[in-house]
Amino acid sequence: MLRTVSPIGSELLVPESIGEDKPYFTSDDLEQACEYYRAQGYVVFRGLVGPALCDRVLRGFQQEVRDSRVPILRQKNMQYERNEFDQNGFLNNPIFNIQDLQSKHFKAFKSAALDLYTDPAVTRAVDALLGGSAEGEGVRLIESMYFEAPAGTWPHQDSYYQDSAAQIGGATAAWIALEDITSKAGRFYVCPKTHAQFPVIWNRDKWNSGTGHENYKDAILSVARQHGVSWRAPYLAKGDVLFWNSLTIHGSLPPFPGSPDSRKSLTGHYLRSGHQLFQFHTRVRRQKVKEHNGTQIGLLHDQDEVRNQLVRAFAYHFPNLWTQARRIAIKFLVNFHQQGAAARGANR
């Protein structure tokens, strides 16, 4: 076990091999896995995705994305940026929403990733974790990311950014290892049971994501300390998938100084296909929906559309203006919806 510290300074033991971790589940144990997920707020499926599919995604990245100079939306800051690499040559600015990438430039990478997100073993698990199909209703991918270098993502509940409009805590997400993830490669972690035992920190007031994002990050840490939450960073081998609930606290460890390891992985966030996307605890955000292998894929900034290419060009050339405009828009949106909700309450 690698001994390290959690974001609140408590001890965090990171398993260095499968032998040091729980066996968790395979796709044959779906019912037990769902039970574990409902109790713990996360679950791991071993070998859910075949190695050939993982390799196709990595090859697509290598062939089309690594040397590309096309600006891409990034997970860390919601900016359109060109690729940046760390000292080991790994992508340092993770990609946000692979489904939105421009097909002309990124066809093989995008289609391999979408094949993986819609692989029957994956969608079967998602469907079961989201409570099973009502009359054949399926699931929808609403958000995705691609990682290489350790990201050190701050602890958060996904619900703050997006959730199901039908039910807070009604979304699930998958962390899909495309290679064996070493203990020093910025391991993904979850805080078990926080989906049920941790308050929802709402995206509003001084915690609104437009101007109060740093307050939100602080609030998560201080509530985590008060609740004495535990931290778990499961061992994930190539093809293993960790699912977590949209209210479960999670994030990833920062790089270990001197470690040469990458954490090549995808994340995918899903809803039941009949549910709408609830963004920033504020509004139902309609997504353009297409189908891939019979599964719905939600798009937000489809780069195959000319108007989105124009937005990309503006955001790339004027990043500060873009960030300011985005922040003001989110703050306005959050306030607007909050006042609307308060007025509706007063009129009752």
Ligand SMILES: O=C(O)CCC(=O)C(=O)O
């Ligand atoms: O792997 C990471 O660093 C963070 C992934 C994540 O937080 C997410 O997909 O919501």
